[in-house]
Amino acid sequence: MxxxxxxxxxRDFGPAVMAKRQFIFNTIRQVFQTYGFMxxxxPAMENLSTLTGKYGEEGDQLLFKxxxxxDFLKKVDDPTLASRQLRPIASAITEKGLRYDLTVPFARxxxxxRNDIAFPFKRYQMQPVWRGDAPQLGRYREFYQCDADVxxxxxxxxxxEIILMIKEVFKGLGVTDYSIKINHRGVLSGIAEAIGAQDREVALFVAIDKLDKIGVEKVKEELRPKGFSEESLTTLFELLEVKGSTTNKIAFLYDRFDGKETGQNGLRDLREVLxxxxxxxxxxxxxxxDIALARGLSYYTGCIFEVKIHNSGIGSVSGGGRYDNLTKAFGDKENLSGVGFSFGVDRIYDAMEKLELFPKNTIVASKVLICHFDDASLxxxxxxxxxxxxxxxxxxIYPDQKKLDKQLTYANKKMIPFTLVIGSNEMQTGQLTFKDMEKGEQVKATVDEVIAKLR
Amino acid sequence: MxxxxxxxxxRDFGPAVMAKRQFIFNTIRQVFQTYGFMxxxxPAMENLSTLTGKYGEEGDQLLFKxxxxxDFLKKVDDPTLASRQLRPIASAITEKGLRYDLTVPFARxxxxxRNDIAFPFKRYQMQPVWRGDAPQLGRYREFYQCDADVxxxxxxxxxxEIILMIKEVFKGLGVTDYSIKINHRGVLSGIAEAIGAQDREVALFVAIDKLDKIGVEKVKEELRPKGFSEESLTTLFELLEVKGSTTNKIAFLYDRFDGKETGQNGLRDLREVLxxxxxxxxxxxxxxxDIALARGLSYYTGCIFEVKIHNSGIGSVSGGGRYDNLTKAFGDKENLSGVGFSFGVDRIYDAMEKLELFPKNTIVASKVLICHFDDASLxxxxxxxxxxxxxxxxxxIYPDQKKLDKQLTYANKKMIPFTLVIGSNEMQTGQLTFKDMEKGEQVKATVDEVIAKLR
Structure with a gap:
């Protein structure tokens, strides 16, 4: 076999990894709860009618069905079966799929x-999601998202409060070198308007969203064939590359957006948030x-967030924004405005591991192993x-009667920090041999003294 | 639409249910960790080669694939496809399935x-599992198991320690009226031997395992056609129905098993555990x-456990036992003996709900809602x-400027226990209006006093 x-x-997560993951989950959960999120x-499985069409053509391809x-073939007739057409066959033999994100199930x-929920509804959700992406470094087919939405x-x-929560989570995790990038859909529209590209917003936003990765020249190359003149590109980068403090940038753009309401409203929102x-x-x-931050532009309607941990080699570890149409995809007429963000735990883990930011002794293990020599001391x-x-x-307690050596090795392998060795002397005096496994030091102590020390 | x-x-679990579920999970996790389990x-998905054949024919049918x-059809040739034979087609178009329990993934x-694990390996695992059973009251297609194994x-x-952990968990949950039924595979074999049915153990164990549900007469009816004589059935119930304390029962059977090593060894194990x-x-x-307790007999080789909460109308909420062949199904030659048990959180939840055992105020919500009248008080x-x-x-804080009424209704709906109402008086004096929403009482208090009160 x-x-x-x-x-x-x-992946499997063994004890050492789990302890670090629990540290991240607990930190995030604590912050979410302190901010009143419930x-x-x-369920892991949703009806495919709930999931399909919500993530674009590419997303649909990545759903696990x-x-x-x-008799899973009963809804497929012979000609369809013989035709080997994947789509009609797939839709006849599957009706459920695995959760692709936490937003669509939340909307569902x-x-x-709707009638039982007290609005504004503040919910958090920390669960795995599944995507049939080609796995690569830092990209998994099962990974956890931790979302909070209002x-x-x-x-x-x-x-x-989203900004405050991100800060508190990173403070709790001990991550100090990071950026919370913020932008606004209105600012992006203002820029499109300023360069006369209102009709080509999608092409524009998709291109500038890559500015970070591919640089100015490549962005220009991407835009030129789409009808962007040299003049408009010059103006574009004048706007995108404005330097200075956030306040300065907002003031500069506010002037340039003179008479352009959408852009100016976006800037006012940003100023108000700050x-x-x-x-x-x-x-x-x-x-x-970050004036170039676009992120899921078809979805967000107000502020947009994205968080990066510097020097980690990991892309964004958190992101989100405001949306106005959460429930529209389910035929809901009354639009619910909401704003939310998501932490990618697996990426935060990878970044913290790389930067060696995990506290020592996160391991979830026994604090003490009791060692013995015979049946009486057991x-x-x-x-x-x-x-x-x-x-x-x-x-x-070591469950078998084995040599002391073997018992101590077990403690070391399991990273149990202390051992209590009990032999005939110890039983007579009540003074147990209490050993600090890391320092290698040992002292005599009563049970009560050991308890006082470790509590 | x-x-x-x-x-x-x-099912979805909204905030009120989640809070109670978290109470159960936290209680179990705490006990597992106190006992040194890591x-x-x-992952939710396992290769079907890992899962198939481990749960019997019926279990294989219940796997979600x-x-x-x-091109999921590429491994199916035209004749097979045309034949509509479900098995070969299913095995050609699926290679992964959802976890059916936590034991097989643990063994895997x-x-x-194997080379990295420090044995004895004490692990706990708390994750959902999926089974395509027909849903009915108390039976779900996605439910959580919480396993601990050594x-x-x-x-x-x-x-x-399994018995101690079960007791501690129920103590923590506030469940007082329950039984931990215990038996031993050796005792079952001893009974088979005592009535000359060594060659019909499976039929015997399957029948007596139902004694609780169907009663003596039905068990006899089931056994007669399988070659059990009236005499052997009389002896059988003499043994099964022995009354008295556990010590008495053990002593009685020990005598009756005279010269029958397997049965006597089983009894010695039970006595030693007690x-x-x-x-x-x-x-x-x-x-x-419980001499009739058989439970997954093909699997267990030593002690067997099962836990019931009385008067709950719910079947067993926990069970387990010792097994000798955990890794054998994966071709492992060295047999690893282990013992483990599993809590069914969904059943414990249903039982506690029925018996009204959840503590009040488990809800995870804000403790305080801040209410305001205008921009200044906001x-x-x-x-x-x-x-x-x-x-x-x-x-x-209530995020919008709405009437106080509406803000207080929100607090009530979300079960937020306290409100702080801030108007112009409060801002001038620093004495805020602090209201206990359940009692309806309100007092004036400074922020520091409120903090001291709530912490």
């Missing part, structure tokens, strides 16, 4: 529970007005163990 | 990482020796909000 393997793009979970149970949940309000307080930070006794450290050790656990100290 | 729906057998997570990406992980030791300490409980300063309250409120959150108090 062949050795088993994992499906490509998927948890939601949705689940074969119908029983809101539509289904729907049912236009208030820019929400945008300000002002609100001050009301929260916060400042705009880490916040960077029995005595069980009593000690019960006391440690009753005091809330994660601990274990 | 039709209103979206959920796939049958699946976390593992495996994932359609291959791209152990086989793949592999690589024969020590009966592990069995004793003795070990005393070494842990625990007793055998809730523990019940701005002032933001400063107050920042202070509450800095003190770790989950809180929020």
């Amino acid at each position: 062949e050795k088993p393997t994992l499906p490509k793009g998927t 948890p939601l979970e949705t 689940i074969l119908n149970s029983g 949940h809101v539509v289904m529970n 729907v049912g309000t236009n208030s820019l307080l929400c945008e300000a 002002n609100l930070l001050q009301s929260y006794n916060a400042d705009d450290t880490h916040v960077e007005f 029995q005595y050790g069980i009593g000690v163990l019960a006391k440690l656990r009753a005091a809330g100290i994660p601990s274990e | 039709e209103k979206p729906t959920l796939p049958k057998g699946t 976390p593992l997570e495996t 994932i359609l291959n990406s791209g 992980h152990v086989v793949m990482n 592999v690589g030791t024969n020590s009966l300490l592990c069995e004793a 003795n070990l409980l005393q070494s842990y300063n625990a007793d055998d309250t809730h523990v019940e020796f 701005q002032y409120g933001i400063g107050v909000l920042a202070k509450l959150r800095a003190a770790g108090i989950p809180s929020e």
Whole structure:
């Protein structure tokens, strides 16, 4: 029999990795909850009618589809089957798919529970999603998203709180060198208007969104064949490359957008969000007005966010923005405005690992291993163990009667930081041998002293 | 457009339900960690070669299979396709499936990482599993299992600790009226031997496992056509229906198993496990020796556990046992003995809900909603909000300028227990109106006083 393997793009997370992942999840959850977001979970499987058409042609191709149970061919007639046409056959033999993101299931949940939900609805959701992308470094087929959204309000307080939450999460994680890039759909439209490209917004935004990666010349090359004149490109980069503080950039563009309402409204929103930070006794450290940031432009209608951890070699680790049409795709007539963002835990993990930012001793393991020499000391050790656990100290006893060496090796391999060695002397005096495995130092101590020390 | 729906057998968990579920998960996780178990997570998708053949014919039918990406028909030739034979076609168009339980992925992980694992390996795993069962009350197609297993030791300490963990979890959950049924594969074999049915063990165990549900007469009816004489059935029920304490039952059977090594060894194991409980300063309250308990007999080789919450109308909420062949199905030659058990969170939830055992105020929501009347009090409120959150108090401000009524209704709907109302008086004096929403009482208090009260 062949050795088993994992499906490509998927991973097991053993104890050491899990401990670090839990550190990230707990930090994010704590911040979400402190900001009044409430948890939601949705099933891994959704009806394909819920998922299909929400992520574009390419997204539909990446959905994992689940074969119908029983006679899965019953809805396919012979000619269709013989034709080997993939689409009609696939849609006849599958009706469920795996969650591709957390936003569409959230929208589906809101539509289904509209009458029971108290708006503005602040929900967070931390679950895996699945995409049939070609796996590569940092790109997985199963990965976790942690989303927080508020729907049912236009208030820019929400945008300000997104910035605050990102800052608090990174503070909690110990990530200090990062940027929160912020832009506004209105600013992008203002730029299009300023260079006379209102009718070519999509081409323009797609191109400038890559500015970071491909540079000025390549962006120009991409735009020229699409009818952008040299003059308009010159103006474009004059606007995109304005230097200075965020306040300066906003003032400069505000002048240039003179008479262009959409652009100026976008700038006013941005200014208001930054002002609100001050009301929260916060400042705009880490916040960077990135005029070229476009990100999922067909979706966002107001502020847009994207977060990068510097020197990590990892793309964006978080992003989001305001949208006005969350539930429209489900035929909802009343548009719900919302704003949300998402942390990519797997990318944050990779970045923190690369930058060696995880605190030491995140490992979730016993704090103490009790070691013994014979049946009597094993029995005595069980009593000690019960006391440690009753005091809330994660601990274990080596379950078999093996040489002390072997027991200590086990503690080291499992990164258990302390051992309590119990022999006949220890049983007589109640003074146990308490060993710090990292330092290699040992002292004599009673159970109560050990508990006091470790609690 | 039709209103979206959920796939049958699946559920959304909104904030109120999530809070209760998190209470269960946190309680279980805490106990697992206190006992030295370390976390593992495996992917939702496994190769079908890993899953198939591990759960019997019926289990294979219940696996959710994932359609291959791209040209999923390419491995099916025309004659096979035309034949509409489901099995060969399914196996050509799918190669991955959804996790059916946590044991097989765990075994797969152990086989793949054998050289890196420190044995005895104590792992816990809390993840959803998927089964294409017909949904019914209390049976879902996606549900969570919480497993803890120790592999690589024969020590009966592990069995004793399973009993202790079950007790601690239920203590933490506030469940008091339950039984931990325990039996031993050896005892079952001893009974088969005692009635001369060694060659019909499977038929015997399957029948007596149902004793609880169908009663003595039906069990007899089931066994008669399988060659069990009236005499053997009389002896069988003499053994199964022995009354008295666990100690008495063990002593009685030990006599009856005279000269039958397997049966007596099983009884010795059970006695040893019960003795070990005393070494842990625990007793055998809730523990019940159930001689008819068989549970997945083809799998377990030693002790067998099953837990029921009384008066809940719910079947077993936890179960497990010792097995000797965890990795054998993957061609592993060295048998790893292990023992483990699993909590069914969804069933525990249903039972606790029915018995009204959830503590009040499990809800994960803001503790405080800040309400305001105009722009000035909104701005002032933001400063107050920042202070509450800095003190770790989950809180929020109503994001829009709406009537106070509407803001208070929002607090009630979201079960936010306290509100802080800020008007011009409050801003002048710093004495905010602090209202207990449940009691309807309100007092004046400074921000610091509110923080002191809520922390």
